[in-house]
Amino acid sequence: MCNYTMNHIQIGVLSADNEGSEFLGNSWGKKGTSTDITIYTTKNQQFLQTTIIPNGFPKKMLPLIITAHMSDAVVLGVSKIGLDHYTGEMAILADCLNLPGVYSVLGDDTIGLNLYLDQMKKAFSKLSLSNWDGLMINNSKGFIDAKEELYSKYKGPRGDLDKYLAIEVDHAFPVQGVGSVILGTIMSGTVTKGQKIVAYPSEQSGQVRSIQVNDEEVKSASVGTHVGLALKGILPRYLQRGTVIATPNEDKVIETQEISNIQIKKAAFGKPPTIGQRIHVVSGLYDSPGEITGWNSTASIKTDKMIPYHPDNRLTILDLNSKPAVLGSKQK
Template sequence: MSNITVAVLAPNGFSEELGKKGTTSDITFYNLKRGESTVTLIEPTRYPEKLSSLFYAISLADRVILVVDEITATFGETVLMLQSAGKAEGYIIFRNYLTLDQVAPLIKGTVLEHYEVIEHDPIGLREKLLDAAAKLTSHQKVMEGSGNGAVPIDHHFNVKGVGVVILGCVTHGVIKKHDSLKVLPTTKTAQIRSIQKHDDDADTAVTGDRVGLSLKGIEAEDLDRGYVLTNDPAIKSSLTLTGKAQLVKYWPAPLKEDMVVFLGHWMQFLPSRITRVSTEGDWRMPELSVTLEKELVYPPGARVVLHYLEGGKLRVVGSLTLS
């Protein structure tokens, strides 16, 4: 079975034409399946009220569907989020008589320049997405699934007769039934009792798979959204971080010490305080040090999206590549 995860940035409910509705919270999942090919669609249900809702949907995605009905501040913020998160593969659907010529100047120099412009055709779009999933051949999945894996938790709950269940996507590597996994940033471990992928039982899950894991050795109250289940020793967690930032071109002024910015990585959206800003040359590319109240879990060289919730219509600051 091969899966792709797609962020659907459109009016809420757009994905009802594409897949079967699943888990709903501040993000809503829809599922599409044909044979061994599956597609997970995610809508940011609480955006623009909650910026984290947009970040989570984009963070989980392999590719993007962006529906443009009008040119608004929300559209601009979405473009900046996609650019900062480095989401380079996607599709754009124009509606309400908008055309690429009207939008092209606004996306010039961003990842969206390379998105494929497609028609609003739900049947054709379903087939396009399923075909993309089918192209993940067995060889590719084996290569992507080699090595140790990680699963950031997006939802968790107790199921009667089953126990603790978490939902998440495998970011890299492979996990297997009966694996013992660290639960970062805690010191606890949990064992995988069973794996489900789109309601089918499985013995393994690899890069890109959407999974439900039944766990033993841990309680639901020990877990939280953003925690990471992993057998990868390279994954670490820390309260202090340093790295090279790249600010969006519209950001109006240099970052300052003591600013509170939110760090977005995987399913984490955590407040941090800037403790050091070092600028040599371009102030839009400073070296930053930040401290957090809760540990951020990340792999070496991770790309983190910076948000400033007091920024009014400009809440996406840019990205930070961790040292």
């Protein structure tokens, strides 16, 4: 058993084409946990790579937001029928989150559809996506080129190795003979076997029984790594998606219903919200309805539910009754 130190990159596939997304996911790794998002993993000399695809978008926005919030870089993919308003929604989200990436036409039969790449380049000209490359990812060379481009844009994890511990849970379930098991991304710090922890917002206390990375048991894992943890003392119902696992008495990880003066990148398109307007907030991977309490150079919000919050999390504000739905995202 060792301390896990390999670089880990999480690549999200932002697409309304479920078939094309699944084609890319299967081409890039072994299929793992699948709910409203599906996770694929593969390992090479440079990285342990996790690929995440949203299931159910465009009928549901949340899988798309969760995928983007988990990602270090993204592939923005259109289907073989071309660009639509969902393409714009995905582009606005990637722009607000300042995500690096590439754009592509997804699927195994996309020969002759390069014209869509030119259309995307023109459509994204006013966004940060204007400096992305357009690639056809429909053969072995395309898969390699896309990986190399995404790897080259990876600047490292958002958080720091030596700071507070924050693990954002994406899945939790009971395992007979083991107890509660979670899958999650270490957004900051290092987790160690035997470490005492607290889950927010439930404030349930427990202990790390064991740690796995890519089905390999390890003594510890650090920021940027997608891990599986077996936990002692906390039931799965207190570990729902978006729960943040931290160390006891850590003041950087909080639970709150009010966040003020958020430095936010506003959506380049769409109508700005008004004070008192009902919204939906995704903080890390935790979501809640809420309302706007301030919207000028910064944003202030109040949520219906208590939500976990920490300095290195992502936060996106949505109006689910509007197109585009994305209003803006927190800047680090």
